[in-house]
Amino acid sequence: MGQFSMTISAVAGSNLSGNQQSSGIIFINRNGLRWRNAPREYGQPKTLYNRWKRWGDMGVFARMKFLMTAGQTSDHTGAAALLDSLPAAEWMIADRGYDADWFREALKDKRIRPRIPGRKSRSKAVPYDKRRYPRHNRIEIMFGSLKDWRRVATRYDRCAETFLSALAATAIFWL
Structure with missing residues (x-):
């Protein structure tokens, strides 16, 4: 989590602190809100969205490996x-x-x-x-906790890149 925070604060650059803006982004992802409905204490919604999109484009979340496939793919x-x-x-x-x-x-x-x-x-x-296999339920538990984050569970994002960023940020909090 420390390395993630350092990356976020290095990118931040507005009147609000990086912590306020990152808290706003987390709040939006956790509750599944539209960006325009972000509480004002976190800053302007457009600023929050632009920062979120910029982090995804810069590869802040790219260290985690995710692959999105079609629903019918085995x-x-x-x-x-x-x-x-x-x-x-x-x-x-x-x-x-x-x-x-x-x-x-x-x-x-x-x-x-x-x-x-x-x-x-x-x-x-x-x-x-058979002794180690019972641990496979930890994966199911992980997916259950990822779905606690509404933006991930309902997949509000239209862009695959922003969805994968939301998934990676959620996984960071799970780890």
Whole structure:
């Protein structure tokens, strides 16, 4: 959070403090308000929106990796796009939606042990770590807490870049 605050205050440059403006932006994202309905103590709505948009354009939130896919895209197909940017890890926990032989092999090529249960329709059962797999519910808990932020839950933003910025800011507060 400290590095995020330093980045915000380095970009701020109006009569209000960077803290007031960043608080206004957080307030808007948390409550899902329109920018024009921002409380005046946070500054002019246009200033808040322009700052928010500028942060997204500058890549303030780009350190977090997100990929937006179409609603009907399968999990493992969407994961293929993120495969090259995966950090070094010992193992990866995923649910049955990621069960594909090519995905398992790609993880093994990166020296990541997959902890993915096989689909029920598989003819041959795939071994997985039953001791570690119960931790996968933490991902579901994370998505539940992201949806507490109304702007993310209802996807008010028309622009994919501003939506991904809202998602990243929300994830920062979850972490």
